[in-house]
Amino acid sequence: xxxxxxxxxxxxxxxxxxxxxxxxxxxxxxxxxxxxxxxxxxxxxxxxxxxxxxxxxxxxxxxxxxxxxxxxxxxxxxxxxxxxxxxxxxxxxxxxxxxxxxxxxxxxxxxxxxxxxxxxxxxxxxxxxxxxxxxxxxxxxxxxxxxxxxxxxxxxxxxxxxxxxxxxxxxxxxxxxxxxxxxxxxxxxxxxxxxxxxxxxxxxxxxxxxxxxxxxxxxxxxxxxxxxxxxxxxxxxxxxxxxxxxxxxxxxxxxxxxxxxxxxxxxxxxxxxxxxxxxxxxxxxxxxxxxxxxxxxxxxxxxxxxxxxxxxxxxxxxxxxxxxxxxxxxxxxxxxxxxxxxxxxxxxxxxxxxxxxxxxxxxxxxxxxxxxxxxxxxx
Ligand SMILES: Cc1cc2nc3c(=O)[nH]c(=O)nc-3n(C[C@H](O)[C@H](O)[C@H](O)COP(=O)(O)O)c2cc1C
Numbered sequence: 001x002x003x004x005x006x007x008x009x010x011x012x013x014x015x016x017x018x019x020x021x022x023x024x025x026x027x028x029x030x031x032x033x034x035x036x037x038x039x040x041x042x043x044x045x046x047x048x049x050x051x052x053x054x055x056x057x058x059x060x061x062x063x064x065x066x067x068x069x070x071x072x073x074x075x076x077x078x079x080x081x082x083x084x085x086x087x088x089x090x091x092x093x094x095x096x097x098x099x100x101x102x103x104x105x106x107x108x109x110x111x112x113x114x115x116x117x118x119x120x121x122x123x124x125x126x127x128x129x130x131x132x133x134x135x136x137x138x139x140x141x142x143x144x145x146x147x148x149x150x151x152x153x154x155x156x157x158x159x160x161x162x163x164x165x166x167x168x169x170x171x172x173x174x175x176x177x178x179x180x181x182x183x184x185x186x187x188x189x190x191x192x193x194x195x196x197x198x199x200x201x202x203x204x205x206x207x208x209x210x211x212x213x214x215x216x217x218x219x220x221x222x223x224x225x226x227x228x229x230x231x232x233x234x235x236x237x238x239x240x241x242x243x244x245x246x247x248x249x250x251x252x253x254x255x256x257x258x259x260x261x262x263x264x265x266x267x268x269x270x271x272x273x274x275x276x277x278x279x280x281x282x283x284x285x286x287x288x289x290x291x292x293x294x295x296x297x298x299x300x301x302x303x304x305x306x307x308x309x310x311x312x313x314x315x316x317x318x319x320x321x322x323x324x325x326x327x328x329x330x331x332x333x334x335x336x337x338x339x340x341x342x343x344x345x346x347x348x349x350x351x352x353x354x355x356x357x358x359x360x361x362x363x364x365x366x367x368x369x370x371x372x373x374x375x376x377x378x379x
Contacts (some may be wrong), residue, residue, distance in 0.1 A: 004347055006355075007311045007332045009314045020186045021083045026334050029278035030163030035277025035286070039309030040288040047377035051364030056205045057263050059366040060099075061356050065326045066152055066303065071101030072353050074316055076345075077139070077307050077328035078128030078154060079254075083111025083203070086173050090206075092119040093270035093337050096345035100124050101361055105154050108141070109338030111175065114148040121321075124151035128252070130159060132228040132238060137212055139334055144207075153245045154272070156257045158253025160233050162226075163280040207366050229373055238253030238266045250305075253280075255290050257297040260304075264307040270303035270325075277308050277330050288319060295323030313355025317363075320371040 004010055017024060029036025030089035061072040075096045082089035090112035098121055099105035105126040106117055117125060131136055145153060176197070177183045187194055197203065230237075242249050251263040252272035263374040264273045273291050275284045295304050307320045307328035319327050332352065336344030360366065363375040373379040 004351070006351060007335060007348060010335040010344060010348055011331075012139070013344075016333040017190065017192060018085055018338040019177070019183075019190045021177055021183065022081065022338075024166075024167035024171055025081065026079075026085065026338075028167045028282060029282065030165055031282035033278060033282065035275055035282050035284050036200075038198065038286045039288070040311065041160050041274070042288045043311075043315045044308050045304055046261060046288070046321075048314075048317075048359065049375050049377045049379070050362055053188040054293060054364030056361045056364060056366055059357065059360055061353055061360070061368060063326075065305075065370040066250075068103070068151070069101070070103065070326075072316070072349075072356055073326035074349070075103040075322065075326060075328045075353060076105055076303075076309075076333055077330040078105040078107035078156070079330055079334055080110060081105045081175055082107070082334070082337065083200075083206075085334055086193075086341050087200040088112060088339050090117055091343045092342035093333060094125055094358045095119045096342045096349070097333075098125065100346060102349065103152075106150075108207055109205060109229055111204065111206055111321050114141075114150070116202065116206060118148035121248055124149050126150055126152040126250070128156055129241070130156055131230045131233045131241070133230045133232075134212065134228060135230075138241070139244055140211065141298070142241065146245070146247070148276055150247075152248040152250055152269075154250040155186050155238065155241060156252045156261075157233070157238075158255075158274065158276050158280050160229050160231050161274050162229070162283065163276070164182040165279060167190030171223075175205065184241045185352075186369060207333055215347060235266055238263075242267050252307075254289070254294065255284060257294050260294045260298045264298045265299045268302050270305055271298070272305045272307055272328060273306045273324070274328070288322065290321065293323045299323055313352045313357070314359050316352060316356050317359045317371060317375070320368065320377045321373060322378055323372075364370075 049345050052333045059100040065075050089112045092105040094117050107128050108130040127150040174332050248269045250270045254260050254271050254273050287306050303325040305326040306324040310329050333348045336348035
């Protein structure tokens, strides 16, 4: 195997090792994928300001997120169906992140359940919540997250309707995959993946199946999911969710400064400037493109984080320079997980930390707190 030098190397291996349906689910954006592309292009456009002879001995990427020590300001974003990218993907990614010293966020739409992950890692992680019409179920889910020892609730606000991703429709995305001729043929080309799946019992939506009346098999579950996302979600819901949860609350999916202000007014401890990795509103600006404006509006009142398009430690550095206090990564660690399992997630984190550390050194800063606009060319 050639050496893994960057996230793109992990991606190349990922494309070989994971069945088509789940690669497409990860890689695609909504409609024309203009926002997906813009996320990457806008990061690439930002230029850095090199400094020399700055005495950069003893630099560190360590800092805090939500008051907790982290090895670097990078959290694993919630990603649905991680357990289809690799058998027991949620459990392995969580352990890799926590061993590395960064937060892991479990998605509502995960394969491994809250209880599975809690028993496996025995340490606090974060839980991401989607709001469904069945508020009694949501209330129970929040209680389960608390019982599982989760230390923050990440409430996603930008997916009350699902962005259309063409490949998922073409592939008839489901978990586990339906036994059509096309799927069986593609699975047969990925024996390593199949072997892993044959060895685990986790193949459905672990947080949901068995916890909602009338939802026990996969077909009724997907129908239920399509019907259940609550379009009525509003700030009153944010209020009752905050109250029911009672702990640290992160609001994810914010692109508008006014919405950011409201998020703070409704008690968010952190917000995530995010366009869901280009998977929701196609035509929306990149997250990095709107970051400064949102930081200017609420940066003094809560932690502002960013996701969408982060593929390197340099991207992390650029987001911090524009005022983010932390970032979340999605695809960057999914590539590692699908390529090499738990070790691949660790590799993704190591690559990002090394890139961040080197970039800090070349720009003449020694600590995360020292990264500001001055490290950008032309500022
Ligand atoms: C395959 C996939 C599944 C995702 N599932 C969820 C999810 O269940 N909940 C959620 O809040 N965000 C979800 N997201 C969005 C991520 O949390 C994050 O916002 C996004 O991946 C960031 O963009 P990046 O992939 O360019 O890093 C998903 C993203 C991907 C790629």
